[in-house]
Amino acid sequence: MSTFSKVNFKTINYNSFRPHYPPSFYTILTNYVTKGNKEKLPISKAVDLGCGTGVATYPLLNFSQSVTGLDLSPLMVETANSLVSKRCKEMEVVDLSRINFKSGAVEDLIYQEPREIPENSVDLLTAAQCIHWFKDYDSFFANSAKLLKSGGTLAYFFYIDPIIVDFSGPSNGDKAALLKKSSEIYQRLVYEDPQYIGPHWEQPGRSILTNFCTEVNLHIPKSLYEDIEINTFTPVNGKASPTDLDMKKEGIPLSTFIDYLSTYSGFHNFKDATGDKVDFLNVYLTLLEEELGWDRNSTTIDLVWKTGYTFMRKI
Numbered sequence: 001m002s003t004f005s006k007v008n009f010k011t012i013n014y015n016s017f018r019p020h021y022p023p024s025f026y027t028i029l030t031n032y033v034t035k036g037n038k039e040k041l042p043i044s045k046a047v048d049l050g051c052g053t054g055v056a057t058y059p060l061l062n063f064s065q066s067v068t069g070l071d072l073s074p075l076m077v078e079t080a081n082s083l084v085s086k087r088c089k090e091m092e093v094v095d096l097s098r099i100n101f102k103s104g105a106v107e108d109l110i111y112q113e114p115r116e117i118p119e120n121s122v123d124l125l126t127a128a129q130c131i132h133w134f135k136d137y138d139s140f141f142a143n144s145a146k147l148l149k150s151g152g153t154l155a156y157f158f159y160i161d162p163i164i165v166d167f168s169g170p171s172n173g174d175k176a177a178l179l180k181k182s183s184e185i186y187q188r189l190v191y192e193d194p195q196y197i198g199p200h201w202e203q204p205g206r207s208i209l210t211n212f213c214t215e216v217n218l219h220i221p222k223s224l225y226e227d228i229e230i231n232t233f234t235p236v237n238g239k240a241s242p243t244d245l246d247m248k249k250e251g252i253p254l255s256t257f258i259d260y261l262s263t264y265s266g267f268h269n270f271k272d273a274t275g276d277k278v279d280f281l282n283v284y285l286t287l288l289e290e291e292l293g294w295d296r297n298s299t300t301i302d303l304v305w306k307t308g309y310t311f312m313r314k315i
Contacts, residue, residue, distance in 0.1 A: 017260045019159060019305060021056055021128065025245045030063050032229065032311045033124055033153045043123035047147070049106050050130025054080035056157075057128075058087045061099055064124060068117075069101040077103040106134060115147070122147045127156040132208040137219035145224040148314040154225065157309035159247050160210055161186065162260075163235055166302040168251070172293030185287050189280070190266070196280055200269035212308045225312035232308035245307040251300045258285060 034040040042065045048057040051069030053076055060067045071077050080101040088096050108116075125144055127134075134140050144154050164182045171178055191198045201207075208215050212232045220228060233244040249256075258281050261267060270280060288294045 017256070017263050018055060019162075019247045019249060019260075019303075021059070021157070022246060023059075025157070025309075026059050026062065028245075029155060029309075029311070032155070033063070045122050046124040046126065047117065047122050049125065049127045050133070051080060051101060052076045052129070054083060054087070054101065055128070056126065057101070058083075058091065058099070060124070060126070061088075061091060061093050065098060067099045069099070070104055070106065071101070072103070072105050074103045077101045106140070117147055119146045120149050123149060123152050125152070125154045129158050131156040131158065131213055131216055132205045133202075134216075137216055138221075141219060141221050141224060145221075145314050150314060152314045153311060154314070155309065155311045156213070156216070157245060157307070158209060158213060159245075159305040159307045160212070161190070162257075162303040162305045164257075164301050165235060165304050166250075167294065167299055168301075169299035170293055170295050171299075178292045181292060182288065185284070185291065189284055189287070190261075190264075195278070196283075197264065197266040197270050200273060201266040202269070206266070212306075213310070217310055220310075220312060224315060226315050227311075227313040229311040230308075231310075232306075234306045235304040245309050247305040247307055248303060250302045252303065254285060254288065254294065254296045254299050254301065257301060257303065 030041070033043060041063050043063060045066045046060045046064035046068070048054075048060060048067065048069045051057045051071045052073075054069055057067060057069040057080070069077075069080055071080070084096055084099060084101075088094075088099070093099075125148055141154075148154060164179055164186075167175070167179070167182075189196045191201075217230055222228075231245070233246070261284065262281060267280065285296045288299075289296060
């Protein structure tokens with residue numbers, strides 16, 4: 001997580017190239033929070049931990065009167081704040097004071113007393129794409145429960161490595177075989193080959209994430225939370241159901257996919273460690289061209305992400 005706090009990390013790129021959680025997911029979340037009773041909307045207060053540039057924070061305005069985003073990186077918070085006027089206008093939110101972003105560690109916000117946020121005051125506490133970085137899950141769950149109102153919701157959700165499920169453009173073989181090969185190339189360069197990103201992921205966070213945060217779920221205290229709902233999704237032939245956290249991008253150029261890879265924390269750590277000795281992104285594109293017959297200028301691809309979410313309600 002410390003990678004995203006570095007001065008040279010391009011937060012605008014992160015905001016532009018990262019996938020966004022779809023409206024259908026927020027419908028699932030809203031239904032859970034209200035137990036399907038829309039008369040309970042809007043809720044009073046939502047807090048988004050590890051908010052980054054606000055990708056998953058702004059949509060909370062659709063069903064929460066007040067939203068606070070917290071992130072360890074001042075750079076991320078600066079970008080999130082710079083987008084308030086634009087995003088609120090897009091969402092037809094007139095009162096900009098309904099959302100605010102602040103820099104700080106999760107530990108400072110919810111662990112330490114006196115608490116900045118009063119106990120028993122939060123309707124919804126979210127952690128999008130960041131739960132795998134938290135260090136002490138027992139303390140996290142216990143202190144989150146102190147902030148939540150009785151019946152309040154704690155929700156964390158995430159996406160993992162994208163899978164190329166289709167492509168359009170030149171190629172040199174059977175489509176199914178080429179898609180399988182594309183996954184093998186991704187796995188090799190992003191994880192397996194020690195010359196590239198693999199050794200530079202921050203651990204154990206990355207391993208926790210790639211295992212669908214199973215380790216996190218094991219720490220959920222049944223004495224504090226009920227109605228625990230855990231859902232994970234791995235695309236099969238690119239298909240999802242309406243109840244899945246369905247994250248995808250269709251018909252994107254290879255260059256856009258490469259831009260997405262450039263936002264990986266592991267990639268930035270790799271660049272810091274190796275300098276300009278190896279042009280990883282060009283190596284990746286060249287392999288796709290040589291082994292699959294794709295063209296960096298004309299091939300487009302469809303991506304679907306592996307995803308997961310866990311919801312629970314404070315007793």
